[in-house]
Amino acid sequence: MQSSTPAISIKNLSKCYKLGTIGRHTLVDEAQYWWHKIRGRDPREYFGKIGHTATEKRKAEAEREGNPEFWALRDVSFDVQPGEVIGIIGRNGAGKSTLLKLLTRITEPTSGEIVLDGRVASLLEVGTGFHPELTGRENIYMNGTILGMKKREIDGKFDEIVSFSEIEKFIDTPVKRYSSGMYVRLAFAVAAHLEPEILLVDEVLAVGDAAFQKKCVGKMGDVARQGRTVLFVSHNMAAVENLCGRAIWLEGGQVRMAGETGDVVEKYLGESQAAARCATLRERRDRQGSGRARLVDFYILDEEGRRQNRLRSGDTYRFRLVCELGAGENVLPNVSAGISLFDARGEIIWLVNSHFTHETQRLAPGLTELECRVPDFNVAEGTYWAGLALGIGTTEVIDFVANAVEIAVEGGDYFGTGSKGAPMLCKTLTRASWRTAP
Amino acid sequence: MRKTIIQSGSPWWRIDFREIWEYRDLLVLLVKRDLTAIYKQTVLGPLWFVIQPLVTTVVFTIIFGAVANIPTEGVPHFVFYMSGIVFWNYFQGVLNHGAGALAANTNVLSKVYFPRLIIPLSGVLIQFAHLALNFILFLGFYGWFFFRGSEMSPNAWLFLLPALILQCGLMGLGFGLWVSALTIQYRDLRFALPFLIQLWMYATPIVYPASLVVRPSLKLLLWSNPMTAVVEFSRYGFTGQGTADLSGLGLSWAVTLVVLLSGLFLFNKVQKTFVDTI
Numbered sequence: 035m036q037s038s039t040p041a042i043s044i045k046n047l048s049k050c051y052k053l054g055t056i057g058r059h060t061l062v063d064e065a066q067y068w069w070h071k072i073r074g075r076d077p078r079e080y081f082g083k084i085g086h087t088a089t090e091k092r093k094a095e096a097e098r099e100g101n102p103e104f105w106a107l108r109d110v111s112f113d114v115q116p117g118e119v120i121g122i123i124g125r126n127g128a129g130k131s132t133l134l135k136l137l138t139r140i141t142e143p144t145s146g147e148i149v150l151d152g153r154v155a156s157l158l159e160v161g162t163g164f165h166p167e168l169t170g171r172e173n174i175y176m177n178g179t180i181l182g183m184k185k186r187e188i189d190g191k192f193d194e195i196v197s198f199s200e201i202e203k204f205i206d207t208p209v210k211r212y213s214s215g216m217y218v219r220l221a222f223a224v225a226a227h228l229e230p231e232i233l234l235v236d237e238v239l240a241v242g243d244a245a246f247q248k249k250c251v252g253k254m255g256d257v258a259r260q261g262r263t264v265l266f267v268s269h270n271m272a273a274v275e276n277l278c279g280r281a282i283w284l285e286g287g288q289v290r291m292a293g294e295t296g297d298v299v300e301k302y303l304g305e306s307q308a309a310a311r312c313a314t315l316r317e318r319r320d321r322q323g324s325g326r327a328r329l330v331d332f333y334i335l336d337e338e339g340r341r342q343n344r345l346r347s348g349d350t351y352r353f354r355l356v357c358e359l360g361a362g363e364n365v366l367p368n369v370s371a372g373i374s375l376f377d378a379r380g381e382i383i384w385l386v387n388s389h390f391t392h393e394t395q396r397l398a399p400g401l402t403e404l405e406c407r408v409p410d411f412n413v414a415e416g417t418y419w420a421g422l423a424l425g426i427g428t429t430e431v432i433d434f435v436a437n438a439v440e441i442a443v444e445g446g447d448y449f450g451t452g453s454k455g456a457p458m459l460c461k462t463l464t465r466a467s468w469r470t471a472p
Numbered sequence: 473m474r475k476t477i478i479q480s481g482s483p484w485w486r487i488d489f490r491e492i493w494e495y496r497d498l499l500v501l502l503v504k505r506d507l508t509a510i511y512k513q514t515v516l517g518p519l520w521f522v523i524q525p526l527v528t529t530v531v532f533t534i535i536f537g538a539v540a541n542i543p544t545e546g547v548p549h550f551v552f553y554m555s556g557i558v559f560w561n562y563f564q565g566v567l568n569h570g571a572g573a574l575a576a577n578t579n580v581l582s583k584v585y586f587p588r589l590i591i592p593l594s595g596v597l598i599q600f601a602h603l604a605l606n607f608i609l610f611l612g613f614y615g616w617f618f619f620r621g622s623e624m625s626p627n628a629w630l631f632l633l634p635a636l637i638l639q640c641g642l643m644g645l646g647f648g649l650w651v652s653a654l655t656i657q658y659r660d661l662r663f664a665l666p667f668l669i670q671l672w673m674y675a676t677p678i679v680y681p682a683s684l685v686v687r688p689s690l691k692l693l694l695w696s697n698p699m700t701a702v703v704e705f706s707r708y709g710f711t712g713q714g715t716a717d718l719s720g721l722g723l724s725w726a727v728t729l730v731v732l733l734s735g736l737f738l739f740n741k742v743q744k745t746f747v748d749t750i
Contacts, residue, residue, distance in 0.1 A: 051748060135747070136478065137478075138584070138585050139478055139585035140581070140583070140585055140747050141744070141745050141747045141748055142480055142745050143480045144480055145480050147477065147479040148477070148478040148479070149475065149477050149478075150475070150476040150477075151475050152475075165509055167508070167509040167512045168508060168512075175501055179497045179501050180498060182495075182586065185500075185501070
């Protein structure tokens with residue numbers, strides 16, 4: 035590793051979002067804002083906003099608490115040496131996306147400085163600037179120049195890009211007639227041929243199917259082997275450990291820890307598991323139901339009785355629900371409990387309920403712990419949110435918490451063949467046997 | 473190796489023209505993309521850009537010429553209106569393109585960086601292609617009326633034409649940059665814009681000659697509209713009729729440059745962080 039000039043040098047980088055201006059997007063809003071101000075009311079009441087991204091949620095929270103500003107990144111400093119592959123990890127809203135936005139110059143820092151030595155390319159969003167009416171050929175040029183290539187460079191690499199994308203026959207067809215697979219292949223081919231000295235990759239934002247994401251990661255490995263610098267933002271700890279020599283853990287917009295990937299990942303996982311175990315389910319306000327009893331804790335045990343929040347397909351788990359009977363309630367004799375898993379799109383992909391098997395439970399005053407044993411966990415790789423429910427048959431919802439806890443499914447061998455199924459197509463796994471019908 | 477320094481607080485007046493030059497291939501491709509996309513997806517293709525000014529001219533000829541009988545200083549109605557419309561279309565085309573530069577491209581601009589000025593600049597060139605088409609149409613009608621013996625005397629002011637076209641483009645760019653920057657804060661400006669442009673057209677001597685306005689206060693107002701000089705001078709060059717008022721042209725250029733420069737600076741300031749506010 036060279037110790038000369040770093041490829042990426044970040045010094046005291048901060049990004050602050052001014053609040054109080056949120057929601058005033060029109061002249062009419064502006065007029066109303068001042069009208070409320072003049073009448074001595076708090077205009078913030080009229081301009082509540084629910085954010086969509088993790089950062090926006092934190093922003094909205096900060097605003098509700100009356101803070102005039104919100105620091106998405108605060109005083110972040112680190113260097114990346116040429117040829118180094120560095121992983122950026124952290125929870126949602128830790129500032130990872132903001133860091134990438136600053137590195138790619140999409141927005142400007144509030145203070146601090148970044149020095150980039152070499153050409154930068156990002157695999158944040160492939161196919162940016164694709165126009166459906168234009169042909170594949172025209173879009174290669176369009177996309178390439180948007181990503182910072184010169185026309186001459188694209189001329190030189192054109193054939194390579196086309197053969198990499200495997201769409202030679204359709205290169206003069208408008209891309210609106212492409213299948214989504216072809217579209218992504220072409221887009222990725224362009225990005226893959228940028229030959230940057232510094233490559234920025236955001237796994238979270240990477241679109242496309244599993245095969246494509248694999249291609250992304252593969253490309254990253256290539257780039258790294260050629261001695262270029264890679265900055266990899268990911269939730270996938272296995273990928274980070276495989277690819278990155280060093281990792282940086284961001285939390286609350288600050289560097290929590292930097293160092294050898296193994297150490298950082300271990301610390302990070304340890305802490306996030308601890309956090310997930312408590313799950314602060316007790317403090318959740320966003321519940322539905324009659325409230326005669328409440329779910330106050332949820333955790334998962336593996337066969338050896340160790341707590342887990344990263345599950346493996348095909349293993350056996352015991353899901354534990356801790357319920358607390360409401361004050362003034364005597365005994366609830368026949369309560370059914372349910373656990374559902376939601377995918378990233380918010381759709382239920384897996385559901386268990388004691389009602390199905392008539393295994394109703396009795397909740398005594400105080401705390402009762404319910405256990406649901408799931409042999410042969412048949413959910414494919416991915417990140418899910420568990421929804422937890424207590425009810426009486428189908429007639430009463432006692433307590434329901436959506437998105438109670440995040441559950442990651444990683445690895446495992448459900449089929450006993452090493453196959454992971456097709457997680458992008460179907461989130462559940464089913465074993466079946468095959469033969470030629472006689 | 474290329475070194476990029478990203479830091480806050482680079483002053484609002486520092487516009488990186490060298491970077492824009494480095495991205496010139498993108499500019500060219502954006503122009504090509506928009507032109508091919510427009511011409512590919514509509515059935516009438518480029519014909520649309522001929523039909524629009526043609527129909528507008530016919531409507532103006534009927535309403536303002538035949539019905540309202542507004543004088544056109546002896547110039548055939550058709551030529552009189554069309555000369556104004558061709559320039560006005562260029563101006564408002566560039567303005568509209570520039571106005572949407574940031575808001576209409578957020579999906580791209582929030583994912584990749586390139587000098588954002590490229591987008592409004594591409595508008596100047598794209599609209600120039602439409603202008604060329606409209607201009608050929610205009611020359612056709614102009615020639616036809618001319619050889620049929622209409623009273624029109626083209627003169628040396630015609631040499632000013634390239635400067636007028638340039639001015640028209642820069643003016644549209646300047647106002648477009650202003651609107652673009654303001655729409656980031658005030659979205660509803662987008663809805664007000666077509667209406668404002670419509671009003672502005674009637675404040676420009678397109679359906680009436682500038683000589684018709686005689687009250688000094690109104691006259692000053694009319695000539696402080698930078699489009700007035702462009703329309704009047706081009707019309708004068710072609711027909712020998714109208715008001716070729718050099719002080720008016722000077723004022724118009726002054727307004728154009730002030731709007732353009734302030735627009736550039738404002739846009740440059742807003743574009744740095746506009747992604748944060750959308």
